[in-house]
Amino acid sequence: MNAVHIGVINVSDRAAAGVYDDVPGKAVVETLREYLTTEFEPVYRVIPDEQPELEAAMIEMADVHGCCLIVTTGGTGPAPRDVTPEATEAVCQKMMPGIGELMRTTSLQYVPTAILSRQTAGIRGSTLILNLPGRPKAIRECLDAVFPAVPYCIDLIEGPRLETDESVIKAFRPRSA
Amino acid sequence: MNAVHIGVINVSDRAAAGVYDDVPGKAVVETLREYLTTEFEPVYRVIPDEQPELEAAMIEMADVHGCCLIVTTGGTGPAPRDVTPEATEAVCQKMMPGIGELMRTTSLQYVPTAILSRQTAGIRGSTLILNLPGRPKAIRECLDAVFPAVPYCIDLIEGPRLETDESVIKAFRPRSA
C-alpha cells in the first residue's frame, strides 16, 4: 500500500519572506499527528498570498503527490491580499459549504469577527482541500469541530481509510458505510 | 383552478437500476401528504446521478408540468457521482443559501457528517427546487426544519397557496403577506 500523503500549506506573505516564524503550518502538522493513528507523510509548503502560486501548489499536492487531504492556513480574510478561498474554488470540482459554515459558527463562540472569515472547503478528484484560519488557537478550534467528518469524506472520494486516536478525536462513519 | 403539482425526484444510480427499493422518494411523497391539506398531484421520477438527465427532469417538471415545488432526494454528498446541487444551480435563476444552511444545522444535531451535505435550494420561475438528503430519517428531519417557510416562499414566487395541517406542521406567513 502507498504511503498516505497530507498537504499542509501555510499561506502568508510574512512567513514566506521569513519575517514570521512558520507557526501555523507546524501547528496543523502537530494536530494531525495527535489526531491520526494512520501513518502519514506531510507535504509541506510556505507560500505567499499569491493566487497562481497557491493554485499551483494545491494542484501539485493533489495530482502529483496524491494527497488525500490538503489543509491551508491563513489568507481567508477580507484584506486585498487574502485569496486562499478563491484559489481553493478555482482548483476544486465541488465545493463543500457546510465545512466553512461550521468553522465560522465554532469561531463565533470566541470572537465576533469570525464572520469575516471566508474559509471554505472543496473536492479536487480524490483530494479534500480545507481552509483554516491563520491563528494557532483558531486553527485547533476549527479542526476539532470539522475533523470528525473528514475521514468519512475521504472514504467517499475514494481516498485512503484514515483512523484516528479516539481519545483525541472520534471519526464518525455512518453505519451503512 | 388548475391542480397543484409537486415534483419529487429520487436521485440514485441504484434505485434507477432497480437494485434498491425506491424508499426515499416514497418517503417524501408520504411526508408531503401528511403536511398538506391542499390537494396536489405528485410528478414522480427516479433518476440516476447524471447531471444532464437531472437538469432535464427539473426543467420539465417546472416548465411543462408547472410544479410549484420540486423536491430531490440524494446525490448531495462529496462523492464523484453526487451532482444534485450542481444540476439544481444550473437550472435556477436564484439560489436560496439559507435553506441548505438550516438543513445542515439541523442534521448536525444528529450526525457530525452533516457538514458533508451540499444540499441547496433555488428558484426557477415560479418553482422552488429543494434538495434533501437520501436517508429517510434525515429527509424527515430536514423537511420538518425548512417546510414552515415553504408555503410563503411559493406565495412570493407567485405559485399556488399551499395550506398545511397545523397539527403536523405550521406554515408561517408574515402578517403583511
Next chain:
Amino acid sequence: MNAVHIGVINVSDRAAAGVYDDVPGKAVVETLREYLTTEFEPVYRVIPDEQPELEAAMIEMADVHGCCLIVTTGGTGPAPRDVTPEATEAVCQKMMPGIGELMRTTSLQYVPTAILSRQTAGIRGSTLILNLPGRPKAIRECLDAVFPAVPYCIDLIEGPRLETDESVIKAFRPRSA
C-alpha cells in the same frame, strides 16, 4: 482627513415610486448614528428593484464617493423583482458568506421565514457592501448581530477607523490588530 462616507440604499419599487414612505433607509441611518461616534456623512438613495440601477449606485458610492460601507435594505427575498444579492455579487471582488449566515441565524430566532432571505455581503476595493432585510425590526436585529465585526473589517480593507459608542454596540478588534 477626509470625511467618512457611508452609503445607504433603500431598494424598493414602492418607496422609489413614492407609494411607501422611505422608512427602512431612514432606520438604517438612525441606527448608524446611534452606533458610531466617528462623524460620517450619509450618501443616500432610494432605488427600484432594478439590477443595473442598483449596481450603478453601488459603484458610484464606492468609487466616486469613497464610501467605506454601503448598506442596502430590501430586495433580498425569492420574489422575481428581488435582485439585491445579485447586484451586490456583480460589483464585489470578494464575497463574505459569514455575514449573511449570521444574519439569517439571528432572524431565525424570530421568524421561520428568515431562511428565505438571501442577504449577502462583499468587498469592492476599500468598501464593504452589506445587504439588510427590508423590515425595520429585522434591520435592527441583523445590524446588531453583525456590526461588532464591521469596524475591523473596514480596517482590513484599508478604510477609515470607525469608533462606536460602546454603550450601544461594541466593536471588536483582535489584539494583534
